[in-house]
Each structure stands twice: as C-alpha cells, then as structure tokens.
Amino acid sequence: MSSxxxxxxxxxxxxVWEGFKTLLPISSFVVVFGVAFGLAAVQTGLGEISIVAMSTLVFAGAAQFAVLKLWGEHVPLIPLIITVFAINARHLLMGATLYPWLRELPRAKRYGVMLVVSDANWAMSMQAFSRGEPGLGLLFGGGIALWSSWSLGSWMGIYFGSAIHDPVSWGLDMVMGCFLLAMVVGGQKSLRMLIIWIVAACSSLWAYWCLPENSHVVVGALAGGVLGAVWIEKKNEH
Structure with a gap:
C-alpha cells in the first residue's frame, strides 16, 4: 500500500475528534428528531428502557419511526423485518463505497466504524476522500456525534417530548435533505457527475411512484452507482 x-x-x-466536532452542528438537529421519536415511542406504548435501548443499539431513525407504525399488541414480525431492511438497505451500498478505505483497518475497527455510519457522516467522508483527504475520522467521529445526539434526544423525548411533538411543522424535516444536497453541490463537478445524479434522481422518483414504499432509496442508489461504475472517467495525462 502506498503512502x-x-x-x-x-x-x-x-x-476522530475533528470528525466529532465537524458533525456537531448537524447533530443538534438530530437531537430534536430524537426527542420526537422518544415522544412517539412513549405514545405507542414502549417502555423507557426499550426506547433508549432501541435508539442506542439500532441507531436508524427512519426505520425506528417505521417500526412504531407497526407496533401493537401483536407485532407483525415478517412485515416489520422487510420494512426495516428496505429502509436500511442503503447501508449495503454505503459499506461497498467505503470498503477501499475500510479494508486497511483491523476487522474489529472496521465493524466498529460501520456501527455508527449514517447518511450525514458517510456523505462528508466520501467528499473528503474525493478531495484526496482522510475521511475515516469524519466517518467515525461524526458518527459518534450523531449517535450520541440521537440517543440523547430519544431519552429527552420520554420526559420532554411534548415541547416538540411535530418537528415537521418547524421545517426541521428539511435539514438533513438540505445538508446532503449541499454535499452533492460541493462535490466533484463534471458532466459525468451531473448525468449520474440525474439518472439516480429520476430512477428514485420512478420507484417512489411505482414501487413499494422505501424502495426508491435503493433503486436510486443502484441506478447511479451502476452508471458510475460503467462510465469510467478518463484521467488527464500530463
């Protein structure tokens, strides 16, 4: 391996510390959504220990909210598993994109880092790699910041959730989307990248309208990823 x-x-x-500090601003919004989840989980009937344990061990906001919709006296196990897998299937693709850098780590460290991977720290680490800069600190340190904020917010929601019962009404649901869009705009700029993003977006929209719920995430990622793998950009030789 080269230097x-x-x-x-x-x-x-x-x-790791620099990555933690870098993701702290976006983590403050994660706390708010954690509060909303904690409140929703209490209203669904989950106990305090179950709520905190779910957020600490699962760390998957969208999937956890989806689980609450299926929760009840008789939990439909198979639909629950399928729903959670569909929502989190994008992590398979994230892991694949990170493998060229993660493979150099010992196995324990590699899986430890992946435990806290989410959309925000993955996007920032990939942007760092594209600039030729180390990104694993952003990935792991930023992941710890996001995980801590989500867990803290969930705990706060159990006791103080009524203060922010509907983050959507505050426009907070747009924060993560705008953040990820900013990562795209700040990334590599070329005709190839523009077309890849357009294909991914169109594929995702089609899947959103025509396929089962949450499948648009995987379809869009696969469409853009396949095109990016097939369309290799030639490097200029000097």
Missing part, C-alpha cells in the same frame, strides 16, 4: 493510500485510511484519535 497516499495509508494517509486516506488513517484513523487516529485526532481525526
């Missing part, structure tokens, strides 16, 4: 590759795969305590 440049070792640099990109670096995961030191200073990198």
């Amino acid at each position: 440049a590759e070792r640099l990109l795969s670096r995961l030191e305590s200073t990198d």
